[in-house]
Amino acid sequence: MNTRELVELGQQLRVDSVRVSAAAGSGHPTSSMSAADLMAVLLANHLRYDFERPDHPGNDRFVLSKGHASPLLYSAYKAAGAVDDAELLTFRALGSRLEGHPTPQRLPWVETATGSLGQGLPVGVGIALSGGRLDRTDYRVWVLCGDSELAEGSVWEAAEHAAFEHLDNLTAIVDVNRLGQRGPTRHGHDLDAYARRFQAFGWHTIEIDGHDVDAIDRAYGEAISTKGQPTAVLARTFKGKGVEAVQDREGLHGKPLPDADEAIAELGGRRELRVTVQEPPAARLLHAVGEKHVELPRFDLGEEVATRDAYGKALAALGAGREDVVALDGEVSDSTRAEAFAKEYPERFFECYIAEQQMVAAAVGLSTRGWVPYASSFAAFLTRAYDFVRMASVSGAGINLVGSHAGVAIGQDGPSQMGLEDLAMFRAVHGSTVLYPCDANQTARLVAAMADLDGIRYLRTSRGRSRVIYGPDEEFPVGGSKVLRSSGTDRLTLVAAGVTVPEALAAAGALDREGIQVRVIDLYSVKPVDRLTLRQAAEDTGCLITVEDHHEEGGLGDAVLDAFLDGRPVPRLVRLAVRTMPGSAAPDEQLHAAGIDAESIAAAVQLLVEQAVVR
């Protein structure tokens, strides 16, 4: 498109943004209007995209990091012929694909859900990593950012990651409209302030007037031709550009325009320009989608192996059998044991350094290109990325997250390093799977099973060694459990997972010697739980004692309740969990202090027997 047409297209995008927000009675038209020219030039002259084939491997990838500017995105879809005007006007209505903030669950052209600011660029880096290092096709990744969101540290994790990896296929377009939600940003229209920061992190920067379509056009061209580093196009714009009543004014964030008809008139009225978006070049996916045979590691009964070690070995085995598996780690791969994969498949391993948000975002980005990512850190430090995990679930992204060094069982390092909230955090994520193995063979099987699940999959591993109690051919379906000990005279049921399984077994043995029979269940699948087995145990024994190396809320103790939430009789329940703030101590001292070791479990059972609480 030429200058005049681009100007017209920008105005059309503004008009349509005003229209959809007026129709919805809510939305962010002013934030759309500032970026309309940036979007118009991209759509008409630079983006290579086949809207009929969103999965085309050669397609450029566009991420609207400022997800609230969804009116602009949907107006661009209309200009490209992907949605019609009638659908456009369903914006924000019940059942519409055109949500307040775009999500790939509803729209095939959206790469990742946005709306939590500072996440688009990190995910864009993941997509660009895929393009540059794995797919080796020359698609570009374009990320439209707001200026406000540059205050999020995650943006600078992304900036660091992108420059270090020389991602010259990545362009950040920053719509510097000077106004956040509440008022002016820290740097207003000072483009140099942003340029200094991006340059310091190793980016090429271009500063332009974001309403000068020729300048925008040249900037995009320069970004495409810049080699060896990513480019940030810093565009000075006005929020609400083109409508006097709202342009560059405070207090109008997230509100329809006061008079839509008048605004549309001022913008020159409705237009029906149709953009022919450039076809992507021919390309193909490099990784095989078919599954080969995976030869998982096998561990001998009685062997002492840490589940984190089993994770590393299983991941490496998965890497051998499946070319679509990739791994990421937050600079602790010697601890999480992801290093086993890194050594075998360095080209499919991504060192994310100490930047857990960026690690999860990169995993999400890689997943959008068909890769099956496993990202690992200490369980405690995955809390750093909770907003990214939450948004990944909104995206419907399929990613595997592995948290090592769970619980007080890590010992001397103390509470800062102990994952004690991770089960609660991951259970609360919509559609998630939460797994917590107790031995090496179980770990290996679950690591392989995770790959083919939907949504957020979380596996919790332990630092210390534990005895292998399952044979290498035992199967562990997700949603299952193992009854490790059972008799016709069980007086209650111990429900354990991970490090508390051997403790529960030891307690059961000790109790047996005193004539007290108890059932022991290994609830390795914390979400979904094995409802049938738990209900049977409730029916048979009447009382469940959960034992977990986790804070008392949101973990195993709450998980068992899922089996009894339809109004059926609920068994008696007792919860053994970490109730105090731990300090430093040896692992066995920690378990004892928390009241979750064999001795504490046996004592709790005996108390219940003495009190005649159990049968």
Added chain:
Amino acid sequence: MNTRELVELGQQLRVDSVRVSAAAGSGHPTSSMSAADLMAVLLANHLRYDFERPDHPGNDRFVLSKGHASPLLYSAYKAAGAVDDAELLTFRALGSRLEGHPTPQRLPWVETATGSLGQGLPVGVGIALSGGRLDRTDYRVWVLCGDSELAEGSVWEAAEHAAFEHLDNLTAIVDVNRLGQRGPTRHGHDLDAYARRFQAFGWHTIEIDGHDVDAIDRAYGEAISTKGQPTAVLARTFKGKGVEAVQDREGLHGKPLPDADEAIAELGGRRELRVTVQEPPAARLLHAVGEKHVELPRFDLGEEVATRDAYGKALAALGAGREDVVALDGEVSDSTRAEAFAKEYPERFFECYIAEQQMVAAAVGLSTRGWVPYASSFAAFLTRAYDFVRMASVSGAGINLVGSHAGVAIGQDGPSQMGLEDLAMFRAVHGSTVLYPCDANQTARLVAAMADLDGIRYLRTSRGRSRVIYGPDEEFPVGGSKVLRSSGTDRLTLVAAGVTVPEALAAAGALDREGIQVRVIDLYSVKPVDRLTLRQAAEDTGCLITVEDHHEEGGLGDAVLDAFLDGRPVPRLVRLAVRTMPGSAAPDEQLHAAGIDAESIAAAVQLLVEQAVVR
């Protein structure tokens, strides 16, 4: 101290770091040895600190952001005479104050718990804000950072915040030892790389040899005399400095030295230097510690008021009555309504822009100086700061966090903006309090009550208006609940909180008209829960239906279980919660789609009655 003494002190700190790690059989001596000279010069020549009066308002504040270098910190305490050698050797043992990573819960000289990297500088900014803007005493804040942790985005949120606020009382000392846990950092010994970044964010930088005590001494002096901006001292160091077997070598992170005796000999043997740390200048706290009368806002029965509006008004009222209350917000104060406080008390309001990690860290920092912070954002976006919340709890910090726009009830904006995991997230934090009011008077009372609690206090507010159902003089003890409807013939109990309270009441009314009596409990205190009232309801009605605008895990439904975990009979339980991924829709459509509106509740009750599940 002169050059020779400083060198000796540095060696002593190394020797003691080696000794304590050897005694413990774990710990991070090599990470301590790199920073020993940096610490020696600070302790001997620049820090002003009275170890006998850690609360002295004139004390400088030191934060060990690289918390794993605790051997160095404790060795410095010994050199200052604060701990003796016998205690020093209890490092990492059960019951010792000298934990693997330092925490203020155990040691009075520790400002904030560290060990999750990238948190010390953000908290240090909060302390420096207190010093600069509130306390107006001239204490300095010194933060010793590792180089690896500069990959965390939170460090750049802190850098941005500190420079924007011109915190010239803050010095970051970066121990650039080139090696992370797993291997080399991204930038190795390239001090310029870090200098460019800090300068771009507005800091003064000084690059030095971190083992040249005179250079260190001059750098600290320059930092002290630099006005108008914070200073970063970037020090080139060697991990394991001084011991050939470990110096600058990979693979030795977090491990005692292979031969401690030999290492101590190589370092010149044990020393018993005692440092006389400079006294702090006379100073006094500016804020009153005594409580004045707080005149809370009063709302009329039947009035329609959003709980977020009540929050803003109550916070402003608290600000009037208590000079120790401060407020922070993540650039959404027009939405959270913290703006009501900001307008009245701008000097006690901290705009943190879109940087939730930094907001929570600043709140923690302010709390260390005796302020009572209220920090607010959308409930959804507080997930961004989960690791900071977790670490604040390890610190034992007393902070109030307020999440607005909770649940599907926000309506059209869609899932990215809906807090649906917040109750689970905050419940799982050790020692936390979780409150969820349903009307304006209840909100006001709870906002005031929060101020005097210990630990992490979380309040959940709603976007839309709701009818005032409690009088302004009603009291709402934390750990309590309100029985809103009750009869001798209740067939079950509805347990609701926040937006589901009016829905539950409406359902109860509709059921009443069909001859079905149900009890209704407003469980505004989600943690701790009102055990007695829930147990009474269980005894009287036999069945509890929880109704919550939250994902089904970790929220209200799990919270009620806390009343029944001692082996007593558990009532039948039914959970109504958000089980699917919401889209955009009007608030009432959202509640209906999630199955938590009055109609859905009544239908669920009728089904249970028909199935004869309830009495």
